[in-house]
Amino acid sequence: MRVLPLLMLFGCASSLISAETLKAYTEEFAPFNYTQQGQYLGLANQILDRISQSSGLQFERESLPWLRASNENQAHPNSLLYTTVRTPQREKQYLWVGPYDDCDVVFIKLKNRSDIQINSLKDAEKYTAGAARGAAASQILASMGYNMARLDTRSPEEARTVRMLYAKRFDLSAGMLIPHVYSAKQQRYDASQLTAAYTITKTGGCFFAFNPQVNPNLYQRFNTAFEQLRSSGELDKIRRQYLGNDIKSSNKAKP
Structure with a gap:
């Protein structure tokens, strides 16, 4: 006869946990x-x-x-x-x-790419760029009138975009510098080679x-x-x- 009260007690406890989750x-x-x-x-x-x-x-x-x-x-x-x-x-x-x-969104390049000079968003369209699919960077660039045909968003995660940057498949990567630096270190690239080439927007x-x-x-x-x-x-x-x-x-x- 005590089974029902116990079940009710456990049910109440479960509801409380759910309400706090x-x-x-x-x-x-x-x-x-x-x-x-x-x-x-x-x-x-x-x-x-x-x-x-x-x-x-x-x-x-x-x-x-x-x-x-x-x-x-x-x-x-x-x-x-x-x-x-x-x-x-x-x-x-x-x-x-x-x-x-702060998470400012920037275009990132390798420091040895002295040929890349960007003074405006229009300048950036001269170069190939990448960003993770669905990332804020691509949404922001689209809203600013950037030529999205110049932005490769096929990478499901930023780690792949970083690899493409070091392989020079991309001239630029769009996103936040801190995660790019961390991803480069994790993949054993020289993270000191990453630098912000142009601030897309202060978020x-x-x-x-x-x-x-x-x-x-x-x-x-x-x-x-x-x-x-x-x-x-x-x-x-x-x-x-x-x-x-x-x-x-x-x-x-x-x-």
Whole structure:
């Protein structure tokens, strides 16, 4: 006769756990977020770990190719997508928490390519360029009137774009410098050869992007925990582990 009460108890416990859980969709985008031997690592994942500790929220994480991750986020109201670059094109698609980095979008070249000189976006069209499929860089370039026929977006991940740059299959790669440097190191290229050739745009920064139909209470708890990390200085301490000491303070007002 005690079976039914026990089942009810377990059912209630399961409901409570579910109510505290957010699905968190991400991609392999080191050093911000990546997986290794089943563990979720990187700057953004460490921030999520700290938010979980301080807020009691649980995160059901899944690393997928970017377009699949984005689609899953749209399909599940209580979910977030990271690392997401905040752009005018994406502004109304999400609720935002961040930023945890500036994440300016640039054209990147090899330092020994002194023949590449760019003073305007039109100049950049003289060269072959690559960007990961679905990445913010390609969306931004399209919105700015860049000739998209000059941009190869067949690479599903940025690591391949970096390989193509070093192989000189591309003259330029469009994206953020820090992930390019990290990817180059991981693939045993000389990362010191990478340099920003031209700033495409200064973005709103790198954020956690929530489905706009997320439970408001869960969103608010997450945002409050993030702001506590920022105001205490702990966010900058986490960032220095990945980006070095020469960083701008993240203790600034939210956009």
